[in-house]
Amino acid sequence: MNAVAIPLNAQLALLGVFAVLVLATFALMTAATIRPDRDLSELKLRVRSWWMMVAVFSLAVAFHRSISLIFFAIVSFLALKEFVSLVPTRQTDRLVLVVGYLTIPAQYVLIAQGHYRAFMAFVPLWALLMPSIGMVLVGDTAGFLRAAGTLSWGMMTTVFALGHLSLLLMLPASVNPAAGSAGLVLYLVLLSQSNDVAQYIFGKSFGRRKILPRVSPNKTWEGLIGGVLSSAVLGAALAPWLTPFNAGQGFFIGIAIAAAGFMGDATISALKRDMNVKDTGTLLPGHGGILDRVDSLIFSAPLFFHLVYTVPR
Numbered sequence: 001m002n003a004v005a006i007p008l009n010a011q012l013a014l015l016g017v018f019a020v021l022v023l024a025t026f027a028l029m030t031a032a033t034i035r036p037d038r039d040l041s042e043l044k045l046r047v048r049s050w051w052m053m054v055a056v057f058s059l060a061v062a063f064h065r066s067i068s069l070i071f072f073a074i075v076s077f078l079a080l081k082e083f084v085s086l087v088p089t090r091q092t093d094r095l096v097l098v099v100g101y102l103t104i105p106a107q108y109v110l111i112a113q114g115h116y117r118a119f120m121a122f123v124p125l126w127a128l129l130m131p132s133i134g135m136v137l138v139g140d141t142a143g144f145l146r147a148a149g150t151l152s153w154g155m156m157t158t159v160f161a162l163g164h165l166s167l168l169l170m171l172p173a174s175v176n177p178a179a180g181s182a183g184l185v186l187y188l189v190l191l192s193q194s195n196d197v198a199q200y201i202f203g204k205s206f207g208r209r210k211i212l213p214r215v216s217p218n219k220t221w222e223g224l225i226g227g228v229l230s231s232a233v234l235g236a237a238l239a240p241w242l243t244p245f246n247a248g249q250g251f252f253i254g255i256a257i258a259a260a261g262f263m264g265d266a267t268i269s270a271l272k273r274d275m276n277v278k279d280t281g282t283l284l285p286g287h288g289g290i291l292d293r294v295d296s297l298i299f300s301a302p303l304f305f306h307l308v309y310t311v312p313r
Helices: 008-034 041-061 065-086 091-112 116-138 144-161 163-170 179-208 221-242 247-275 290-294 295-310
Strands: none
Touching: 008 041, 008 179, 008 221, 008 295, 041 065, 041 179, 065 091, 065 144, 065 163, 065 247, 091 144, 091 163, 116 144, 116 163, 116 290, 144 163, 144 295, 163 295, 179 221, 179 247, 179 295, 221 295, 247 290, 247 295
């Protein structure tokens, strides 16, 4: 397994991210000096968490591929753990949950060995069959359908869907001469996370019309449109540098990633509202949990991977 060589274009993109964080930190310090009466504690927590997340992500993709795969496997584990902690589970399902967690190392071994077809079949079939078979063997029929469906859905979103990030990283360099596999992962993560930030900024600044008042009251049409347009422009600008796509293709890919990210975010918001919680966890101050931060990738990672894997260029 070879090291993930970071081409110059991907290095420059990462430096650009750190430059944005420096500017954001400086802007917060300036705002605190000019307006000491204004409460900026949440924004400060968010920026500090961004520093940590960007640093860890950069180290994860900059070294050996095995380190990168371990990093993404840990992300899947933490996301599934948060999901399981949110939803009601039966005492008799504990052994089934342990087996569910074992799908994570099994999946990432398949990815590491390049077994694309096995990856595409393993978790969907395993997540569909394993919980129900395990619960039948235990013999507890009370709440059977809800318990089996809950665990299957959790494994599909936090393990299978997020696993497409690692699939991108394992693609051969020839697929993306501009910036290699690391550039593809960086492009997807940059667009997904910048879309979240843009939606937040546009929503706070101009938001008037709520888009999903019963699911996520803070989401507005203005925020969604601002995020989609921002992602489209950024996608077009970065596509020739980080992907095998041209600027025109990158524009529409940016729209697709933003729309998929919004749906992933809204889906986890629906879960939290159903469970009557604000965040999925507390690991990332100002952001909530891991699942709060990667929810947009649940839909966008599989979408982008298959665009790269199947669209002729």
